[in-house]
Amino acid sequence: MATIKDVAARAGVALGTASRVLSGSSQTSADSRSRVLAAAAELNYIANGPARSLRRSRTDVLGLLVSDIRNPFFSDLAHAAEQEAGRLGYTVLLANANEDQAKVDDYLRIFASQRIDGLLLSPQGGHSPQLELLRATRLPLVLLNRTVDGLDAPIFGTDNAGGVASVLDWLQRRGHRDVAFVGGPPTISTGAERLAAYRAGRESHGISMDDALIDTGDFLPGGAAKAMHRILDRGMRPTAVFGANGPTTLGVVRALRQRLGADWAANIAIVSFDDLDWFEFASPAISAVRNDAATIGRLGVAGLVDLINGRSVDSLRVPTEFFDRSAGIS
Amino acid sequence: MATIKDVAARAGVALGTASRVLSGSSQTSADSRSRVLAAAAELNYIANGPARSLRRSRTDVLGLLVSDIRNPFFSDLAHAAEQEAGRLGYTVLLANANEDQAKVDDYLRIFASQRIDGLLLSPQGGHSPQLELLRATRLPLVLLNRTVDGLDAPIFGTDNAGGVASVLDWLQRRGHRDVAFVGGPPTISTGAERLAAYRAGRESHGISMDDALIDTGDFLPGGAAKAMHRILDRGMRPTAVFGANGPTTLGVVRALRQRLGADWAANIAIVSFDDLDWFEFASPAISAVRNDAATIGRLGVAGLVDLINGRSVDSLRVPTEFFDRSAGIS
C-alpha cells in the first residue's frame, strides 16, 4: 500500500509538504498542491488511519454501545446515529452488549484500547469496574435512554413519564380497571421509571392497585412471556395488558396466544411502550407510545460532538407520541 | 493515559521487556512478569490500539458492511457476526449502507483508511471505483448473501433456489394459480435469483405465467407497497402474494390493507421469504421461508478469519426451512 512518502517522492516534494497538502492544514503553493494531489490519485493513496491517530491522538471514531441491536428501537437509533456522525466527520464503532453486563465491560475495554473520541452508552444498569474507570478517564460521554447513578453525563432519552401518562389516559378512557403491567428489569432505569410512573398514576386513573397484576421480565420476548405467564398463574384476568417496551409486548402477545388460544384478542386489549411495524395489523390494532429512536440517536451524536469540542451539553428528554389505534369510541 | 513507558519505569525494567510481558510474545522471567503486570494494573494501563496497529500492521478489526441494519435479517446477522468475531479475537466495525451505492463507497474508503484486516460485504449490486480498488487491494473478503460479478470471493448466503422451491411447493399444495410476486431490485443478486427461481418454477407448479402478476420494489416496505399497488392497478386479483424478503412482505401487507380494507386477508394468502416475528399473529398466519441469518453471520466471520490466516475457503449456501403456518389441509 502506498505511503505518503511514496506520494511525496512521485510529486517531487518533501514528505512534510505532501502531508500539508493532503491534510489541508497549512498553506501550500498551487503548484505543489496539484502535483501532490495528482500523485496521490495515481497511487490510490489512502492515509493510514492508525498512524494518523497515533500522531494526532484522536481517532475521529465514536463508540456506540447499545443493549440489544435486534430491538428495533436500537437499530433505528444506531442507524440515525451513524448518519449524523458521518455528517459530522466521525465514524461509529457499534457494539452490542446483548443486555449483558460482562459484555459491556468487554466493549468498554475495547473502546478504550481503540482510543475512541467519545462514547454513546446505553447502560445495563449495574455498576462495574470499567464504568468506574470510565468516570476517571474523562472520556466525553453521552447516555442514551438509560441512566446509571454515579455517572454524571448528559442523557438523551425518552420522556418515560410522559409516555406512561398517555397510556394511563388511554386506559382510563377505554374504561380498563384490571390492567396487567409487564415491565423491564428494575435495575435498568428505563424499566424502573416506567414502572414507577405507572404505579404512581394508577389510582387517579381508576386502575386496580393490585400488585399481583404487575410483573417484570428482561426487556426481551422470552422473559416478558414468562412474566405474563406468572401474572396469569396468580389467577389474574386483566382486560388490558401494558408492555413496557417493544420486545416485551411481543413476548406478552406470544404468552397470551399460547395460554388463551388465538381468540384471546377478543377479550384483552394490548398497549405498548414502543411502536412496532405490525401493531397496525393486529386485530384489534395495538395502540402504542411511539419512542423516537432516530431523534434520540441524532441528538445524542450531536451532543457528544459538542462535548468533544468542549462545549457544555444539557440532557434532553424527547417527547413521545401516542398512537391510538382503537376503533370507535375514544 | 499511562503508556508502556510508564509501566516499564514503575516496574523497573526496560520498555522492551514490558512489551514482551504484556503482549506475551516472548519469554520473560517470572520476576519481571509479575512486576510488569502489577505496574500495569496499578496504572490502569490499556495499550494504545493505533500505535500497536501501526507497528504490527494489523488491527484485529473486521469490517461488516450491511445493506440495511433495520432489516431484522441483517441485525440478526450482525449480532451473530459480532459474537463470533469476539470469540476469535476480533472487533467488528459495523457500517450500514442503507441500500445506497454511494454510501458503500464511502464506507469502503473509511474501512481502507482504518486498515481493517478483512471485510464482510453485502453489496448493493452495482459496480463502483471502490469495488474495483477492493479487488486490487487483495483485502481478505467474504460476501454475505449477495454476489457482485467480477468479485471472486467466497460467498456465504441463503439457498435462494431452495427457499423459492419450498414456497412453490406450498403454493401448489394450497391450490393457488393466480399468484403475485413482489420482488427486490434485479440489480441485487438476491433479488434476481429469487425472481429467476420463481419464474422458472411457475409452470411446473401450476401457477399462472402472466408476468403482469410480477413486480419489483427496493427490498424496503415503501417500494414493495408501490409494486403491490401497480399489480392491483393492472387489474390483477391474485389469490396469493409472495413477498421476496421481510421488509417487502411488510410493504405488501400494508398495500393490501390500504387497498382492500382490513378484511383483505380472507381472500388473499401471503407467503414470505424471511420469517418475521409477527407472522404467527396474522390471521390467517403467514407462512414463510426462514433465512438463517445467524448461521450466515457466524460462518461468514469464521470463513473470513480463515482467509486472513491464509487458508482457503469455500462458498456456502445455507439451507432454508419452510414454516407452514396454514391451518388444516396441507
Added chain:
DNA sequence: AAGCTTCATGGAACCGTTTCCATGAATGTG
C-alpha cells in the same frame, strides 16, 4: 536599495508500540 515581513518548504522530532540485535549472565558440556 536595504531592511523587514510573509510564506512555502525541507528536515527532523515525535506519537506508543513491537521486534530485532547485541550483550552478558547463567547453565550445560567435554
Added chain:
DNA sequence: CACATTCATGGAAACGGTTCCATGAAGCTT
C-alpha cells in the same frame, strides 16, 4: 576448567503519519 549454548534483557530501529523549527526566496515598505 574452558568453552558453547541458552535465554532474559536493554537499547534502538521502525511503523506512517503530523507538526515544529529553521531556511531562504519573494514581496513590501520607506
